[in-house]
Amino acid sequence: MTDQALLRLQDIEAGYQRPLVGPLSFAVNPGEVVVLQGANGAGKSTLLRALTGQARVFAGSQWRCPGVSIGYQCQHSPLPAELPVTGAEFLRAADADMAALPERLHDLLPLRLDHLSGGQWQLLRVWAVLAQPARLVMLDEPTNNLDPEGEALLRDALLGLAPDRGVLLVCHETEFVAGVAARKVEVG
């Protein structure tokens, strides 16, 4: 099993000036969606930030399968105030597979990002990460601002994930989590 995991954490403690979360031990295996659960402030996003180099790891070890790259959607990425980049250009910059794009996103391709609504921007940036070739995907509150149709698209995408890819998900929406989670890890 160790060889198959995309990511394995052992007694990890993470935070900024001091540890805020942990010790935690779990693995993300190919084909599964692992959900980090816990109250607000428990340190779920901090753990993702530690795994992506934004926060500090104080103790424990992390092992990432060699050659596995990370696709990361951070929690806060405000809509650009003024930026002449179209949806299509954004997805190309993200190395997203345009062929696998859902019909709903096709309408957003020619639009400038600063002309999108908050929900459209969120859907596009979540998709930019999901449609990358990265095998390990980390999504931090991807359902924020999404309408029910957007949530359904995201749910379908997570359930139809390629068997060699895994997802580490932070999400507060109980119903959404129940529909996609293969495993839950309690934080805090």
Next chain:
Amino acid sequence: MDLLFEPMFRVPFVTGLLLALLLPVVGVLARLRNEWLAALGFAHLAGAGGALGSLLLLPVLPAAVLCAIAGVMARALWQRSGNDLYALMILGGWSVMVLAAAVSRHASSLGQMLVDGQLYFTRWPYLLSALVLMLVALPCLLWLMRRLLRLSLLPWQDQANGYPVRRVVLLFNVLLALSVALAAMVMGVMATFALLFLPAWVAFGVAASWRQAWLFAALLGGVGYLLAFVAALLLDMPFGPVLTAVLCLSVLLRLRASGQAAEASHN
């Protein structure tokens, strides 16, 4: 009119045209990173370097480039984000430039040129430098565009995969500083800032896509330069202020686009 075709103006014309096409594209990337004030900071440092070089009887262009690169290094070491450091560069660069001009006749002439932007005195070494800069910068800029877009739109994605993001930012700042230092020596500090700031600002407002934005900015820089070159020569005016005034007029394009967008949203 015959003045326009005088052989003595060919070197200044080509040198300025190369920079007028390059600087707006660099400006588009500086705007993407929200660091457009860096252009004015590096330009003032280059001016201070040139004035100091002149005072110490050193070659002016290398001295200007060295000072601008020192600014890049300071930026790399500066831990805080925001524009504080660029404000320091502008104020420090301006004071050194003016003080150097006050104690040396050579530096005083150079200081006046940095204000007036006397493009017409440009000679071969500057043209060669502009050509080399263009050849190096173009492929770098095309590569940097994708990387800097990713940095802005997919925060922490590349860092998470161990990509050397700091080096990407450093490379961009070095290109910015080199372009600004050379342009400041050729066409003056404010004309250089105008070429970096205004076409990019207009392009961000009117372009429908990223590709259109940088092409439009380069076109605006080129057309503005041609108009300013002819106007300054025919009216016998200093080139820098004329170019800056022409580029200021291009803001009308942005205002017109904003008006049309507002009208469309009402209908």
